[in-house]
Each structure stands twice: as structure tokens, then as C-alpha cells.
Amino acid sequence: GNSVTQMQGQVTLSEEEFLFINCTYSTTGYPTLFWYVQYPGEGPQLLLKVTTANNKGSSRGFEATYDKGTTSFHLQKASVQESDSAVYYCVLGRGSALGRLHFGAGTQLIVIP
């Protein structure tokens, strides 16, 4: 079946530190992979997406690379800011209706100024 694993429930960093959030997935075929971000009081919103065609996505200083060999899709940012504090979800898109999203458990990022 489909599964997405985010082992880090919470990550705490100081401003300007490097961010790495680990994500692995299991599915058949070649899915579309997303990172969604959720700020307090809001619904999730798309941060970036990657397909098998390009293998890498970036947005707002965040980068993610899709590695089919290790079935991983890690999120990175070179230098975090307090405004990056949010919950980050690794998400698998599947099926003919690609809005059928399969979410990981989420990683709470806390950035201390």
C-alpha cells in the first residue's frame, strides 16, 4: 500500500541554522511528491512539488530531491528564519485524481530567534 514516514515529530533550530527533514515513502509506480506547510490556524498549503520528470523542486529557499533508489524525499533549507516555524508535511499524490493525497504525520519546526 501507500505510506509516508516522517520520523521527526519536532525539530528545534536557531535562526540561520540548516534544516533537514527526513521523509521516506512506499508506493507502486512513480508518484508525484509534495511538501505542504501548515501555519497556525490555517489549512496546509503547497510548498513545493516534484515529479519523476525533474526529480528536484524548490520554493522560498526550500529544496527537495526525489530519490527513487532510496524512496526518499527530504526537505532542506540552508538558513531558517523565525517565520519558517510551522508544521511540514511530506505528501504522496496518487491515483487519477491527484488531489488524493497521502500525508505523513508531519514535522513541527520551531525556530528560535
Next chain:
Amino acid sequence: EAAVTQSPRNKVTVTGGNVTLSCRQTNSHNYMYWYRQDTGHGLRLIHYSYGAGNLQIGDVPDGYKATRTTQEDFFLLLELASPSQTSLYFCASSDGQRANTEVFFGKGTRLTVV
């Protein structure tokens, strides 16, 4: 900018009660979705629809019904609410016609079943 509006934003009901959560999107999207969000699980898909009158079962459908009355409006029905349905519910919409489609979420409805 895509817009998905949910109502009510908060709801408290008793066990066995009848609850309807409403969602309207103004994006002219074909697909609409209901998710629930629980700690440790992320968001899980309850039901979805690809047009008025259509309903598809998601991953956690038990205890929920849904109805899509128009392209804009999608409702989630809990006819015999139970405490296990206490959760934060999100409605979403997407174009669904293109690969790599973005899904747009509302701000959520917090439901408490006491």
C-alpha cells in the same frame, strides 16, 4: 487566489448527535475533498467528489456521509456522532485535470463530540 470556505469553524455536539459540515469553493474546481487531521496521523482522506452528484470513498469513510450538491458545495454528514470523530476537519479543492495539481485547503472546522 483559490478560495475554500468552511462553516462552522467550531462545533460542539453530543454523542449520537447529527452534524453537518459545509464547504464552498469559488475556484471552479472539479474535485473536492474532506480530510480529518489528528496528531500522529497527519491528514487522512474521508470522502471526495469529482463533480455535482458524484461521491467517492476515501481512506477513513466509516461513520461519515458526504454530498456534493453543486460544483461549489460539498457537505460532510455525521449522523450519529461519536467521541472518536472529535477532530479538525479540512475541506479542499483541486483542478484534478492536470498532473501535479495543487490542492487548496480551507481553514478547517474543529469538531468536538462530548
